[in-house]
Amino acid sequence: MSVNYTNDYLLDKQVKIFQPVDGYRASTDAVLLAAMVKTDTKNVRILDVGSGTGAVSLCLAQRFQQHNVEIHGLEIQPELAELANMSAQANGFTFLQYYQADIRQQLGNENLQPCSFDIVITNPPYSDNDLPSPNKSKATAHNLDHFDLMAWLKFCVKMTKPFGHIYLINRAAALPQICTALAGRAGGLTILPLYSKTAQKAKRVIVVAQKDSKAPAQILPPFVVHQENGEYTAAAQKILREGRGYDNICE
Numbered sequence: 001m002s003v004n005y006t007n008d009y010l011l012d013k014q015v016k017i018f019q020p021v022d023g024y025r026a027s028t029d030a031v032l033l034a035a036m037v038k039t040d041t042k043n044v045r046i047l048d049v050g051s052g053t054g055a056v057s058l059c060l061a062q063r064f065q066q067h068n069v070e071i072h073g074l075e076i077q078p079e080l081a082e083l084a085n086m087s088a089q090a091n092g093f094t095f096l097q098y099y100q101a102d103i104r105q106q107l108g109n110e111n112l113q114p115c116s117f118d119i120v121i122t123n124p125p126y127s128d129n130d131l132p133s134p135n136k137s138k139a140t141a142h143n144l145d146h147f148d149l150m151a152w153l154k155f156c157v158k159m160t161k162p163f164g165h166i167y168l169i170n171r172a173a174a175l176p177q178i179c180t181a182l183a184g185r186a187g188g189l190t191i192l193p194l195y196s197k198t199a200q201k202a203k204r205v206i207v208v209a210q211k212d213s214k215a216p217a218q219i220l221p222p223f224v225v226h227q228e229n230g231e232y233t234a235a236a237q238k239i240l241r242e243g244r245g246y247d248n249i250c251e
Contacts (some may be wrong), residue, residue, distance in 0.1 A: 002079060003020050003021075005018045005020050005021060005242055006021055006109065006219065010026070010055060010058060010059060010062075012240075014062055015059065015061075015087075015091055016087060016090045016091055017054065017087045018053070018084075019083065020053075020079065023052065024052055024053065024077070024080065024150060027050065028240060030056045030206060031055055031122055032050075032169065032194065032223075032239050032240075033123055033169040034055075034057075034060050035165060036064070036167050036206050036245075036246050037064075037119060038171075039059060039244075039247055039248050041067060041119070041197070042064075042069070043067070043068045044069055044118035045072070045117045046060060046068075046069060046070070046071045046072070046073050047071075047073075047074065047105065047120045047121070047159055048072070048073040048074065049075065049121070049124075049152075049156055050122055050123060050125070050152075051098055052075060052090065052123070053080055053084055054096075057096060058084075058088070058091065058093070060121070060154055063243060063245065064097075065093065066206055067230060067251075070095050071095060071096045071097070073096070073097070073099065073102045074099055074103060075099070075101070076108075077188075082100075084098040085218055095230060097111075097187070103152070104147050107136075109229050112159075114159055115162065116161065117160055117164060118165070119164060119165050119166075119167065120156045120157075121167040122153075122156055122166075124149060124170060125172060126174070142231050148222070149174060153168070153182060154181060154185070155210055157182070157185045157186055160211045163211055163212050163213065164210070164213060166209045166213050167206070167207075168206070169204055169206045170205065170207075171205075174204045174205075175205055179217075182207075182209050184251070186209060186213060186215035186226075187214050187217075188209060188210040188215035188216070189207055189209050189212075189218070190218055191205055191206070191207055191217065192223055193221075194225065195224045197224065197225075197226050197227075197228060223248075223250070
């Protein structure tokens with residue numbers, strides 16, 4: 001391993017994750033996104049697009065390790081894909097595999113065929129306009145390069161089976177772009193606005209869509225992550241610490 005890394009944990013030390021000392025590191029966004037996948041998920045293939053250090057799919061693997069799932073991750077940065085595979089091995093997740101790949105190009109892997117995943121989940125780069133970080137790893141993770149959000153989501157739809165589901169998290173300001181990218185390709189949108197605190201505006205949204213669906217969209221009640229004193233809310237604690245699914249605590 002050519003990059004210095006730390007030994008960290010997710011879900012109150014239920015999951016080990018290796019992350020670069022100076023580079024892209026996982027945030028609560030990844031854990032909250034993973035929690036949106038329904039608790040009764042079984043016997044499915046899952047693809048994590050832009051998997052980074054693997055936080056989303058590691059959380060999914062922890063929740064569904066007894067549910068006969070197969071999980072694959074795609075990450076453009078080879079050092080992050082390598083760290084993610086180390087994390088999967090350290091946790092004993094033999095059904096979880098990461099690949100270094102550029103989704104702007106042909107993947108050329110028999111495990112990664114279009115229309116072959118029941119669930120595609122993604123935490124895409126948030127911006128194609130903001131000034132990139134001077135840290136190359138962070139810049140790659142956070143800024144779209146010659147590839148916009150619409151193209152990213154078209155790829156996700158392409159990889160999803162007919163009537164499979166797409167899960168994503170992004171800036172609330174990107175919601176119009178997300179809806180445009182999915183229009184005519186996936187419907188039945190479920191939109192969850194995420195609030196850091198009650199009095200603030202939503203900075204993030206989680207969107208769930210079903211490929212080929214014509215069902216109408218719905219907006220869920222706001223999910224508040226922090227209390228006014230900075231501590232996690234009870235609902236956030238259940239997800240971020242206990243590893244429970246959103247449907248297990250909020251519906």
